[in-house]
Amino acid sequence: MSSSVAHPPPLPPSPSTADAPSRVEVIAVDDAEERQDDEEAREEEEEVKGSVVVRRVPLYKELYEASSRRRDAKLRTLEFEVRLAEKGRLGLEQLADVLPRFGPRKEDEPFVPFTDEDEDSVDHALGGRNRRERLVVHESSNIVITRETLQCLNETEWLNDEVINLYLELLKERELREPNKFLKCHFFNTFFYKKLITGGYDYKSVRRWTTKRKLGYSLLECDKIFVPIHKEVHWCLAVINIRDKKFQFLDSLGSMDMKALRTLARYLVDEVKDKSGQHIDALSWKQEGVKNLPLQENGWDCGMFMLKYIDFYSRDMGLTFGQKHMHYFRKRTAKEILNLRAE
Template identity: 80%
Template sequence: MGALTDSRKRLTADHRLPIPSFPPPSPPPPSKRPKLAPFPSSLDPSTSASPPPNPSPQIIHAVAAASTSNTPGPSSSSTPASSPLPNRRRLPPPPPFKRPIHGPQRVLRAFRFDGPARPHAAGPSWSSPSSPPAPPPRSLGLEQYVELVNSVSHPAPPTPNAIPDAAREKEAVPLEVVAIEEDGDERKQQDDEEEVVRGSVVVRRVPLYKELYEASSRKRDAKLKTLEFEVRLAEEGRLGLERLAEVLPRISPKKEEVPEPFVPLTDEDEEIVREALHGRNSRERLAVHEPSNIVITREILQCLNNQEWLNDEVINLYLDLLKERELRQPSKFLRCHFFNTFFYKKLISGGYDYKAVRRWTTKRKLGYSLIECDKIFVPIHKEVHWCLAVINIKDKKFQYLDSLGSMDMKVLRILARYFVDEVKDKSGQQIDALSWKQEGVKNLPLQENGWDCGMFMLKYIDFYSRNMDLIFGQKHMRYFRKRTAKEILNLRAE
């Protein structure tokens, strides 16, 4: 074991110091040096700067001789023949530049690729002490990988020198991956292909194979095709409705407003009228009008059924309701007076008797004088037929309306005489009413059966009090009967 140690020490010493040409000196005394000493100063500049402490004169002399022999020149001592070890292998020359070493390194900052390399990744320095220190080697990071990918997928143009350096630096934008937390309101499901371009990297949220698979599955799905067709159909229908809404006002006539006398009854009103006209208890009180002290039972109201003659109670109550309507809305209706069905009979009871009806029209009782009215309506009953006479003070004439188209001048002359006596008795004025025009109204709507004369008479009064033309006919009589029953039940004319 001791012999092996001596041989190792001798080989180490031979490797460290070249043997000079002169005879070797006596071996130095044993020392406590390490068995493997560092290389000489020609390999490590740091070791050459500080010589070992207390060197022996023999070692100093040997080092000087070795440096003289290694100096290039025409000296004969530098030949290999002068070396005691001619077959000794010499060290290779240092490389011309520093070689980067690709070794594993730890990234110090997450998702940042500009951190320093690990210290152990740098290799030994092969440059001379006088050369400037080389920059630390950089591993192949994300920036270099992106440049490599772009150079392969997008090769550089044939003239790279034409691109300025500033433009190159601007194109090479460093990429930093950041995780973004979106709010619940702003988070949206995006099924379509979504690509975000940051710098020169295309980031896909969904892998390409998954997008292609989903696209192909959507094409093969029958339900999706049906939904797409329904959506397209609904969209076309919506566009068609929009165009129709634009064209419809131009091609359709304007809808005329329904005149007030023809407003249809609601379903509720229809049911109330049907119950009142067709109920079982005929003596049931349906309406009581206190100002005129008229009581309407089901038996009395049933005269408004189809094919029935109107009685005095229904006609007189309806005329009182027309007067109340005028007092509610005086600006909407003419100022009128409505005599009841007993006035004309009382007036002609003795041939002509003004005193019999003198107290019927006192101002204290009515609140106005007949001379102040626009029109005065007088119902005329001829046994089985109803007619109407009108004292038209506004137009200064006497009018006679018969739904059968007949004319009775005697009625108009009696009413002219009455009006002269009335004005003279109440106001003391003398008017020449006998000279006013007496006529039968032409173009009257006529009845076409034997039971609607009373309803025609009431509608003559209703339309004239509204200052409207007589624009109704036989076809409206069924509706007018129901409407009159509704107004009597409500004790309110409309």
């Protein structure tokens, strides 16, 4: 059982304490409940005389320092956890860098390098002397590619209708081959828009181009519809974007053709009404010139730019290419035509 200790009567100040510059705090404690302190507290030069503890450091300061030590310990723990998390994050980033090495990334696929065999095949096709030699025949479209036809893919040459239209056929076959990898698209050939605007506007002249029996699908089932437009000596592209309900114009020289987009809006209204009897308010859809396009820097790559606009959009990718890639794309297009397979 603990006993209480009474305060002794105050003693007269001695010469040694009367002149002391600091005050001493005297605290009574229970004998059986004598305070247990850590090593740092004992180093504060406590003087214990019986049941009286004489503190040379005020209690509030001791409590504050003890609290600081606890806080510092928590901070050290938190700092360790932060470092651990940071190492984990860096590890995940390194893993993210490594994983793509096990397979091609989507953004890398349009830029796959040539093999030596590819280089030899393309160089032979583009540089051979027998210009009338038939290199490939695409049976379903009945497009014949001779060496002379394919040689439009050489540097400084303008692309012709046969090469453009065969490449568009190959893009459609690519989508059918891997429907989960590419958008559902329709690729009009280079003659469609010319036919549509014969005499100003003539829907009846192209009405039979898009029967479901012929295509296997209706245009409204597509995400995007691509319409090549030829302006005398320059290729442009119009896109009927069904998914986002808008009409888009892409020109590698940076121009805009609102008339072409209004014509295609009118066409879509007539097409849906003719094929399904429904009315679609396509005339109210947004009509825009696509901004921040990669642009050509010469007078002969417009057709190649147009084809790559179509290729990348059908992949549902941004247009991450430029003039510096045109030499590669010309050779790649030649390779894909020779193989009758777009990749």
